[in-house]
Amino acid sequence: MSFFLCFWAAYYVSLAAAAIGPIDTSKPSIPNGATVANAAPPGPFFQDFKPPFPTTGWWVGYAAAPSQNSVVAGPFPYMSQALDTGIQFGVSTTRTFDGTSIIQTTQMDWQASYVQNPNTHTSHKATGWDTQSVTVKYFAASGAGFTTYLVPGSPYMTFNYNAATILLTSENGNIISINGQTVGTSSGAISPSLSVTGTKFTVTNSAGTYAVYSLGGSISLTATATTLTGGATFTGVIRIAKVTAESTSQAVLDQYSANYPTGVALDYTFAGDNATMSFTWNVVGNPANLLHLSWPHHRFHLVNPAFVTGLSHLTTKGYMKPVVGNVWKLAYALPTITWQAPRAPQASCTQQIIQALEYEVAHLTVAVPGDFYYWGKAFQATARLALIADHVGRQDLIPAVLTVLEQSFAYWTASGKTTYAAYETAWGGVVDGAGATDPNIDFGNGYYNDHHFHYGYMLHGAAVIAKYDAAWWTANKAFVTAFARDIANPSTADPYFTVARCKDWFAGHSWASGIANGGGSRDQESIGEAVNAYYGLILFSNILGNADITNWARLLWATEVDGAQTYWHLYPNANDPDTPYPEAGLRALTTIGNVMDYQAGAWTFWGAQRSEIAAIQILPVTPINEGMYDTAWLNGVWNYVSGELVDPTVGDEWKAVIYMAYGEVSPQTAFARSTNITGWGGTTSQAYLLYHLATRKNAAGGNICTAGTANPAGTFAIRAPNGKFVISSNATPNLVANASVGSPFLFAYMPGGGSILNKAMSQFVTADPNAAVPLAAARAVAQAYENFKVVQQADGTYVILAGVNAQYVTVDSTGALVNNGANVAAAAKFSLVAQ
Ligand SMILES: *[C@@H]1O[C@H](CO)[C@@H](O)[C@H](O)[C@H]1NC(C)=O
Numbered sequence: 001m002s003f004f005l006c007f008w009a010a011y012y013v014s015l016a017a018a019a020i021g022p023i024d025t026s027k028p029s030i031p032n033g034a035t036v037a038n039a040a041p042p043g044p045f046f047q048d049f050k051p052p053f054p055t056t057g058w059w060v061g062y063a064a065a066p067s068q069n070s071v072v073a074g075p076f077p078y079m080s081q082a083l084d085t086g087i088q089f090g091v092s093t094t095r096t097f098d099g100t101s102i103i104q105t106t107q108m109d110w111q112a113s114y115v116q117n118p119n120t121h122t123s124h125k126a127t128g129w130d131t132q133s134v135t136v137k138y139f140a141a142s143g144a145g146f147t148t149y150l151v152p153g154s155p156y157m158t159f160n161y162n163a164a165t166i167l168l169t170s171e172n173g174n175i176i177s178i179n180g181q182t183v184g185t186s187s188g189a190i191s192p193s194l195s196v197t198g199t200k201f202t203v204t205n206s207a208g209t210y211a212v213y214s215l216g217g218s219i220s221l222t223a224t225a226t227t228l229t230g231g232a233t234f235t236g237v238i239r240i241a242k243v244t245a246e247s248t249s250q251a252v253l254d255q256y257s258a259n260y261p262t263g264v265a266l267d268y269t270f271a272g273d274n275a276t277m278s279f280t281w282n283v284v285g286n287p288a289n290l291l292h293l294s295w296p297h298h299r300f301h302l303v304n305p306a307f308v309t310g311l312s313h314l315t316t317k318g319y320m321k322p323v324v325g326n327v328w329k330l331a332y333a334l335p336t337i338t339w340q341a342p343r344a345p346q347a348s349c350t351q352q353i354i355q356a357l358e359y360e361v362a363h364l365t366v367a368v369p370g371d372f373y374y375w376g377k378a379f380q381a382t383a384r385l386a387l388i389a390d391h392v393g394r395q396d397l398i399p400a401v402l403t404v405l406e407q408s409f410a411y412w413t414a415s416g417k418t419t420y421a422a423y424e425t426a427w428g429g430v431v432d433g434a435g436a437t438d439p440n441i442d443f444g445n446g447y448y449n450d451h452h453f454h455y456g457y458m459l460h461g462a463a464v465i466a467k468y469d470a471a472w473w474t475a476n477k478a479f480v481t482a483f484a485r486d487i488a489n490p491s492t493a494d495p496y497f498t499v500a501r502c503k504d505w506f507a508g509h510s511w512a513s514g515i516a517n518g519g520g521s522r523d524q525e526s527i528g529e530a531v532n533a534y535y536g537l538i539l540f541s542n543i544l545g546n547a548d549i550t551n552w553a554r555l556l557w558a559t560e561v562d563g564a565q566t567y568w569h570l571y572p573n574a575n576d577p578d579t580p581y582p583e584a585g586l587r588a589l590t591t592i593g594n595v596m597d598y599q600a601g602a603w604t605f606w607g608a609q610r611s612e613i614a615a616i617q618i619l620p621v622t623p624i625n626e627g628m629y630d631t632a633w634l635n636g637v638w639n640y641v642s643g644e645l646v647d648p649t650v651g652d653e654w655k656a657v658i659y660m661a662y663g664e665v666s667p668q669t670a671f672a673r674s675t676n677i678t679g680w681g682g683t684t685s686q687a688y689l690l691y692h693l694a695t696r697k698n699a700a701g702g703n704i705c706t707a708g709t710a711n712p713a714g715t716f717a718i719r720a721p722n723g724k725f726v727i728s729s730n731a732t733p734n735l736v737a738n739a740s741v742g743s744p745f746l747f748a749y750m751p752g753g754g755s756i757l758n759k760a761m762s763q764f765v766t767a768d769p770n771a772a773v774p775l776a777a778a779r780a781v782a783q784a785y786e787n788f789k790v791v792q793q794a795d796g797t798y799v800i801l802a803g804v805n806a807q808y809v810t811v812d813s814t815g816a817l818v819n820n821g822a823n824v825a826a827a828a829k830f831s832l833v834a835q
């Protein structure tokens, strides 16, 4: 009861509070009460506050260890750095395309400070923040100082001085001129020293021209080679704005300079499956005349915007262009898909789905957590099998899936494990306990990297268990809820978690970077996993039965997908003035691998293949993602990766997810191309692939799946073309055709082909991916390397294709079986003799 009272009170007293209340406000329920403290706690920037703190937003570099002074990209169009000496800022004017990425080099143009600044580490601090902006105060014991409102989108930097002497320092070469009068000489000497008085100035250094406005009456500024110093202590507001190349930009800046934002309130309304998200800036001056810059995704979604021309900045997200007014309403369509695909699996596929599903359920293994990331992927992929079983009418298979999921999840609630969850007290959040002192564990989870990726998988799997096992949910609900709160707390009324940890509401997507590396540049590499985070939240909210949280989750999902389509998906032929990437050479790369705050490019931290770069933006494939994989982008990706899709050295795990996504364009083509997949990676499986293709829109109509050529099933002796039978033994496991009596080989179905077991040894035949050694009966379980296609020829003989390298088995002069035949013509033709 007290939780509701607390929430509603907060809502009514503060207009800034968002419309949806917290998921929970109680102390997070962590097994064994585990707590840890991050080894890099925030510095004195947060001296007036207690956790929870934001860990992932654009400005965390102001607060993160070791020095709380990283260069941060923001508040856009500016980049900035909160130093002891003052706040530095600049607009990046160097944009390069290096063939892979567009890069806007970080750049500082000016530092704003005051003469009385004690220049100590504790003499600046946050005084408040909201979902987009932060307010920073520089202060001296005397009371002198200034406050700056760092609000993304503002074309002006704003400094509210109190009884302080203005000190502006050029950070980009010497000052060249002020109000058109030359300052100094080429040697840097001031001749003569220059003082100017007024309420507006233009000042030029190597960065170009900035306009300086005083909203506090006339001031005088005295120039040296590198500084502008106020003539007296000043109380009032100074605004400083980069004058752009457009001839009109200074007139636009002049016109709106009197109205400044101090922060912004995020709100949203829902009507059926539509959301209207609003940004309402708090303005000093006339709110209706706030000048604020928009990015491309804003312009696609703004309702009745009042655009202004004549001032623009090219940033890593494309051109920022002005809009007038302090309220932006942005319209988004919300997803309606929940657990399963919104249409039944096509009958042409169901038999194959069920065959694969039965095999996969029979071969499930319990994923033991060694981290959150890989564990989460396995947990979600396993959970999807329960939903597929449900959708194909095989509810009898669900309990076996749940048993494995519950055993796997139980590792998190057991005590004494080296991999464990803990509440982290320095910043406030749930982390991988061991990672709190080591950013190399679990991709930096303990330093707040990748939380949405990791916990989206967790929420997804847990929601699936809960859907079928109410008792399990009752026992685990509180713990699971901690992960939802960690990545998607909607409200400042939750005292344990920051609001929507990863989402940058102004940038239009999430960031994966936390507090490691001084909280410097922001990054998000796998947009597919970010989208999946909010899908997991949708399923979790569905279990909660809380329609508000469901709408919140759907908004988080819709804005992330919009970010994917705007900033990750590239459209080579786009001739849109609002494309974020005017460079045709970048757009030809079809997909961004990494969106960072000062660069974006077609690369990943770990792999350079085109299919890897594309697939990590696609996975995990889920039913809801039909709203993310747009046709134009899929066609571009398909062409871009076509060479790799037929290259046996490119991993099947990437091909599998590309084929699944391509099902939106042509499920028939995707099916045909997927038939020689033998590895599915951590996020999918054969049953899942087939189910996904079977449930696509299939605009062209017709059957999606065709009957495969199944391997022969049963126990056989294998006779080689040399007339000898194939044998192997524990002493010599390699397969060799030199015997008159063959070993008994059991041929059986497995997804993507079949396995071959030497029954005498109980060992599966395995193939070397490089064909450097012969086939050998040497594996206790059959996985990708043990997957073969055995295809009958017109004359009744069989060829054997090794899935691992897509090469046919040959017999060499010693009788050894080797998977090195390029085609059927090169393949050995075997006879199978039933045993
Ligand atoms: C949702 O938005 C669509 C497109 O703008 C519109 O046609 C539809 O009427 C809206 N639905 C509701 C319930 O507002």
Ligand SMILES: *[C@@H]1O[C@H](CO)[C@@H](O)[C@H](O)[C@H]1NC(C)=O
Pocket: 645, 646, 647, 648, 675, 676, 806
């Ligand atoms: C997969 O099989 C098809 C024929 O079904 C073939 O054209 C293609 O080259 C194969 N892919 C690989 C990578 O071997």
Ligand SMILES: *[C@@H]1O[C@H](CO)[C@@H](O)[C@H](O)[C@H]1NC(C)=O
Pocket: 732, 736, 738, 739
């Ligand atoms: C067949 O080859 C295996 C492995 O080289 C060898 O151990 C065995 O003696 C050979 N058998 C015959 C009959 O040559």
